Amino acid sequence: MTQRAPARGSITPFGYRRITCKDRKQRFEHVIVWETHHGPIPEGMELHHRNGDKLDNRLENLMLVTRLEHKRIHSGCIRVGSRWLKRCRRCQWYRPVDTEFYEYKGRNGVMGACRRCLSDLAVIAKRNRKLRAKQNSSN
Numbered sequence: 001m002t003q004r005a006p007a008r009g010s011i012t013p014f015g016y017r018r019i020t021c022k023d024r025k026q027r028f029e030h031v032i033v034w035e036t037h038h039g040p041i042p043e044g045m046e047l048h049h050r051n052g053d054k055l056d057n058r059l060e061n062l063m064l065v066t067r068l069e070h071k072r073i074h075s076g077c078i079r080v081g082s083r084w085l086k087r088c089r090r091c092q093w094y095r096p097v098d099t100e101f102y103e104y105k106g107r108n109g110v111m112g113a114c115r116r117c118l119s120d121l122a123v124i125a126k127r128n129r130k131l132r133a134k135q136n137s138s139n
């Protein structure tokens with residue numbers, strides 16, 4: 001049987017449900033659900049809620065991913081075979097995220113625009129700055 005876990009515990013500021021266990025330790029409900037079926041989460045791995053609902057802690061809604069994969073999923077990347085693609089918000093093309101996008105070192109982030117577009121934008125910004133400087137000096 002697959003049922004939504006009964007509502008209990010408290011919700012953290014990040015939107016996860018945390019419950020107090022018998023040993024009085026507070027643990028995330030999704031972690032408990034996963035570990036009950038699959039054992040401890042390996043170092044460097046994280047759980048992702050497939051449907052985006054962090055309170056939907058049914059086992060089938062949980063997915064074990066690496067930190068990098070997790071970051072990519074939340075940055076709007078899609079997996080095609082062994083590659084991760086992301087749609088550039090400027091040129092609208094799907095490009096490989098590892099070679100065509102800048103990824104932040106931090107937890108959440110891949111740039112919204114591809115490298116090519118970013119360098120285009122940099123050129124345009126530079127041109128605009130020059131133009132503005134010219135206008136200012138002629139005023």
Ligand SMILES: [Zn+2]
Pocket residue numbers: 047048049070074
């Ligand atoms: Zn996630």
Ligand SMILES: [Zn+2]
Pocket residue numbers: 088089090091092093113114115116117118
């Ligand atoms: Zn682009």
